[in-house]
Amino acid sequence: MELQIVIIILSILMSAFFSGMEIAFVSANKMHIELEKKKDSFLSRVLTKLTENPSKFITTMLVGNNITLVIYGYFMGELLMPYLLPYLYNDFVILLVQTLISTLIILVSAEFIPKAIFRVYANETLKIFAIPAYIFFLLFYFISSFIMMISDFMLRVFFKSSEDEVQLAFTKAELGDYISEQLEISDEEVDSEIQIFQNALEFHNVRARDAMIPRTDIVAIDVNDSIKNLKTLFVETGLSKIMVYKESLDDVIGYIHAFELFQNPKTIRSILLPIETVPETMMINNILNDLTKKQKSVAVVIDEYGGTSGLITIEDIIEELFGDIEDEHDTIELLEKKINDREFEFSARLEVDYINETYHLTLPEDDAYETLGGLIVATTENIPQKNEVIEIDNYQFTILEVSSSKIEHVYVKRVFKED
Template identity: 55%
Template sequence: MEISIIILCLILSAFFSGMEIAFVSSNKIYLEIEKKQDNFVSKTLTKLTEKPTNFIVSMLIGNSVAMVIYGFYMGDLLLRLAIDWGYYFSDWLNLLLQIVISFLVMLLTAAFLPKIFFQIYANSLIKFFAVPAYLFYKLFYFIAAIFIKISDFILRKFFKTEGDTIQLYFSKLELGNYITEQMSSVEDSETVDSEILMFQNALEFSGVKARDVMSPRTEIIAVDLFDSIEELKQLFIETGYSKIVVYQNSLDDIVGYVHSFDLFKKPKSVKEIVIPVEFVPETIFIKDAMNLLTKKRKSVAVVLDEYGGTSGIITLEDIIEELFGEIEDEHDSGEELVEKEVAAGVFVFSARFDVAYLNDTYKLQIPEGDSYGTLGGFIVDFTKEIPEKGDAITIGAYHFIIEEATNKKIELVKMTIQE
């Protein structure tokens, strides 16, 4: 009977300790979604989480009761076992041995292992044990309420602070963890919900800088301020763009842009229809760039490098695409970037891919740096020049063969990971 009571107390203590840590560690978004399900468990979860502090205090009370009973019976059992086995110690030594052995058994079986296990599988276990947890919650509810009122009184009276408050929000980290779980659970052949992708983009949005989404200088289509209207019209026809950048002397002196709609005003010169642009540094976050553009009612900004030269241009469309994904119109060229694994450890990539994207997607470890962002930039940063088609370059454990390149940039590379 004593051994049964001791084992039962250890199980209950492990349960109370585990549910306490599971409740604290569980993803609040996951719990909210589970609570919206129309079933018995979801209703139980709703009742459990109505008053989080009451639930935690109830678990602490249950754990304390189990430990007191465990300590009483465990001490008595150890004392009788010592006498039966012929071991005789002083009263102080007997007490010390009882404390040490009881503590080690309790720590291993009812505290350490359960808390680790319940923390790892917090979301699943809090749902699985919701019903028994609710029974104990109701059993100790009134005792917990009394302790909470006493603690609130002490906090307000002596420490001049507010009493217990319920946290009605979840953190950005919890949202990110939940979305990551959803993304990882989707098979490659399945399509991820657009809402999940949008949330993921929104979480990453605050950390994206202008240089990450801008159109680089080499891809800017521009017209000189003193070019003729006919030349401007022809450029609009050839590119299909609705906006074209206007510069004076060079791309480092951009004065604005023109919209194709303004050609209906029959201007006599490009200068008459130039719309001013904003200038932003490469390191500005796109959320700040978007605020700047919307306040100034502009749709185009010139991105400047550290020397004040033109690094690229960024538009509101570029920024919005970071949230909602690629937005294609009838004038988009439809050019697709190449990314494929042709063999084990052998890849073919467009040089425009971000190094961070390739590392995350293909579990690579290509070094990342502030002086470059793309795979092409990584290679050029190492070679200090634009490689030619057919060149072979080895950077650490990565061997590159330049498949396509121009005199201005690398287009396509074949990358082999060397053992």
């Protein structure tokens, strides 16, 4: 009896091992494993051997799991028989009950739980159990080779296909996941090179609306205004380019470069330069290509109704790769103040994902908005009043400063709701 129980427990553990290693091998980050293989160690050599032929490794794990399940089924049946015979007299019913009990135990203890654990910690478990897996890889080598030979024959004859080839290329997602993992486990300040690399991987997913200067921050002048007022606007803002509109900002007809003022123009229209327009859903890598080909540096971003949504420059696009590029005229400072672990003061223009990442918060994120102010407006469907308190999920927002068209500053408090 004791020997039966020991064999059953060992069989369950071995089945859990084979099932877990199978899912860990499939789920592990290829970039992470390849870097481990480059290290000069015994483990790196073992990983190299295991990953030389992925199909054979998976076959080995399946062979080991099936052998283990046969041993488990035999001894589990023997163990259950004395307990079932006094109550059941039909052989078929006894076999059915034995199967149900054995299957339920093995599914929970050797399939669902280990596969879930090995999938979540795929990189770690693959390294920890690489040596035991290699031992079984050698032990079942000839059996696995024979099965692989049969499967390759079947693929060639019936499906006109060849055996699997080892995939050495990494996907962009795998590379991004690896970098994200390293950033999460690193307690030191992130190197700018690593951050640039991560930004480059995400660059193709950024749309114009994510990088543009919002409409409310556009500095513009009416085409019928005077040159004197234009000069004053250039001096006050320190900008090199100013947008020009006709009647309203929804009808931007061009822009003026400060260099044009050296021509002593009589009217704004005489020095007006044409401007490109792009939809706010357009990817910024495509915008960069278009602006570069047309030798332009700025474009108006329009919404689905044709109105002006914002403004985007090549500098804004480059900042998505290299981070904020500040010059002597960048005077806008966004409020970021941490009072304690639960209380903060933020500018409403800060992006929600930036706040969550920097201050370890869980503010709701959605494609409908980018900024903290956008989150509040999207929830309340209006611009709240000063000192108004708004609750969203587990957070309390108090409006500290607001204008007629937008929220300026917000006090954020993390609250814990009682169930």
